[in-house]
Amino acid sequence: MSIQKFGIALFASSMLATGASAASLNVAIDSSPAGLDPHLITAFNSVVVVQGNIYEGLTDINADLDVVPDLAKSWDVSEDGLSYTFKLHDGVTFHDGSTMDANDVAASIRRVQAEATGSPLASRVSPITGIEVVDATTVKLTLDAPFAPILSALAGIAIVPEELENDIEKLQQTPIGTGPFKFDEWQPNGYIALTKFDGYREDGLPKLDGVRVNFVPEAATRQVGLTSGDYDILPGIDPATALQLHAQPNVSVFDTRDVAYTLLGMNVTRGPLAEPKVRRAINMLLNRQEIIDGALFGAGVPGGPLSPALSSWALDTSEFDCYTPDVDGAKALLEEAGVDMPIKLSILVLPRQDARDISQVIQQQLAAGGIEVELVNKEIGEFVQDWRNSDFDMFVSANGGNPDPDQYFYRTFYSGGSTNVFQYDNPELNDLLDKGRSETDQAARKEIYDDVQRMLACEGPVAHLAYGNLFTAVNNKVEGFEIYPTGRLTSLVNATMK
CATH class of the missing domain: 3.10.105.10 (Dipeptide-binding Protein; Domain 3)
Structure with a gap:
């Protein structure tokens, strides 16, 4: 056996022995996003890229639609229900290497509230009338009246760096968050590439080296690409496509009742x-x-x-x-x-x-x-x-x-x-x-x-x-994927590739 062939055989046997591996995963969607600023976006093609992958909030919504901690590890509520004090995780960093602290949380909420921002999320935080930075890992929010859905509402408010509070241009093209994947490259007619964030706060995550979101206008091309292995996930597919892909032997179609x-x-x-x-x-x-x-x-x-x-x-x-x-x-x-x-x-x-x-x-x-x-x-x-x-x-x-x-x-x-x-x-x-x-x-x-x-x-x-x-088609090379009723690809943090 030649050295080259021996090396290939050794690599193949090593892959078989280790099973799932860290690798890049390819997602295919129909068109390029209109922007990537988490406080401005509304379209699915933007949300599917950034929410849960690049950005995180104080809280999150899990696959059962329950509120769970995210950047905030705990919180206390006053007896009158008018103040919430959030304790943040220590040692969280943004993708640019800067430390995330309570000042960034305060700035992010103010940014969404600001009329100049024009955020479609503004109504979610309109009852918040006071934002106090107690210390680097503690922020206190005061309400003008009890606000029952505040913990759920905060799940949709991504935390961004304080210095971008008054900038409504940069994040549309170059997002900076604390999530498991960081923005790498945007080819307008081709793809958006995300890479593993080595500084992510949870040890051992993400398991993938990266995620590439490909813009593929033709539905037939997306389907063929999934079955051939060129693409690994088609999120939010229509029912007709789901029916067609159900019959493919190397594809799994995940579904759940849609809240959309x-x-x-x-x-x-x-x-x-x-x-x-x-x-x-x-x-x-x-x-x-x-x-x-x-x-x-x-x-x-x-x-x-x-x-x-x-x-x-x-x-x-x-x-x-x-x-x-x-x-x-x-x-x-x-x-x-x-x-x-x-x-x-x-x-x-x-x-x-x-x-x-x-x-x-x-x-x-x-x-x-x-x-x-x-x-x-x-x-x-x-x-x-x-x-x-x-x-x-x-x-x-x-x-x-x-x-x-x-x-x-x-x-x-x-x-x-x-x-x-x-x-x-x-x-x-x-x-x-x-x-x-x-x-x-x-x-x-x-x-x-x-x-x-x-x-x-x-x-x-x-x-x-x-x-x-809600249907999402996944090539069987992917392990650890879970569908969320919100349509987000949040579970990619735990995904691996065979």
């Missing part, structure tokens, strides 16, 4: 959409089961304002009378509203295959009631910008869910909420949402959010469509 949802959003400042009766009529024209069967291949359930995965919160959609398709009833309601017919509107479409398919079904369904719809397709950066600027009549999208109702409802539907792109203002709903976040009794909170769901379901600015199963 598909929706038809409506700008209430645009003509007839200002009229609640028109929004109710639109709901009556939607056949959600037809949307699920035609666009999601049957993989989903009709969606109300909260996911059925939140079993202690969500109302059954049978409570919402507008969810029964009724074309004649919708026409009568539009006539009663006194709007000029036919109504002509446009739908801004999220550049994802399921959103495109859903939009086409909705276009046909609304046409039956005399609502003519033009579909507007843009790339993800333009979509996000138009969404943030409320530059749409309607839009079809998929939004990430949250384990506590406040995290979705308050920022989305409260007047002036940080993601209230619908320009919706309902004083009665505002009052309920204020009560919901300050009420600490679980049964009383449930009653409040039941009323919120009933108020939003038929006449709110969002027609909730469906909650599907």
Whole structure:
């Protein structure tokens, strides 16, 4: 045997003996992120790269949707529920080598709160009125009223270096966090490369040498790449792709009930959409089961304002009378509203295959009631910008869910909420949402959010469509992967490669 062949054989036998190895893992998604700043991003392609991999918060949400410690190893709550004192882990460093301490935590929260930042997360920390750095590893947060979901809300607030508090440019291109992987390189039309952070606070983690997130526009190319081993994970795949990949012998398809949802959003400042009766009529024209069967291949359930995965919160959609398709009833309601017919509107479409398919079904369904719809397709950066600027009549999208109702409802539907792109203002709903976040009794909170769901379901600015199963396809070379209902790739910290 030649020396070269002997070396190859020795390497192969060594790999067989050690089993799983530290190696780089390849993820494939459909397009490049619009940005990487954890306090500004909203799109899945950005979140899947940074959240849980590059960045961490004081708390985290695990696979069971429970709040667990993260950068904060413990916390104490005052008897009146108005102050939370967090004790941080010692010796945590950022990817640039600087030490993470309580000053960085304080700066990160202020950064999200600042109007100049324009963070869509601002409503999550709006009840925090005081931030005191007690010492390097202790920070005390004071609230203006009891805020039941604060620990859950803080899981979404990434901690960034203090010196970037007033910089809203750098982190979009060069993220700096404390997570298990650090940013290495971004090839705009190719990939984002992350490398193992050797200074990570947990010994022995991460187990991978790195993660490369590849931008692969063609779904067929992503599928072939997964089965051939060029790619290791396809996160957040649509039901049709999941069905196809189920049959592949070297692929596992993980699924869980999704807290994310598909929706038809409506700008209430645009003509007839200002009229609640028109929004109710639109709901009556939607056949959600037809949307699920035609666009999601049957993989989903009709969606109300909260996911059925939140079993202690969500109302059954049978409570919402507008969810029964009724074309004649919708026409009568539009006539009663006194709007000029036919109504002509446009739908801004999220550049994802399921959103495109859903939009086409909705276009046909609304046409039956005399609502003519033009579909507007843009790339993800333009979509996000138009969404943030409320530059749409309607839009079809998929939004990430949250384990506590406040995290979705308050920022989305409260007047002036940080993601209230619908320009919706309902004083009665505002009052309920204020009560919901300050009420600490679980049964009383449930009653409040039941009323919120009933108020939003038929006449709110969002027609909730469906909650599907969340699918992620994984090549069998990968070990230690766990799917999270939030869609994040948090479990990559424990993953290995055969």
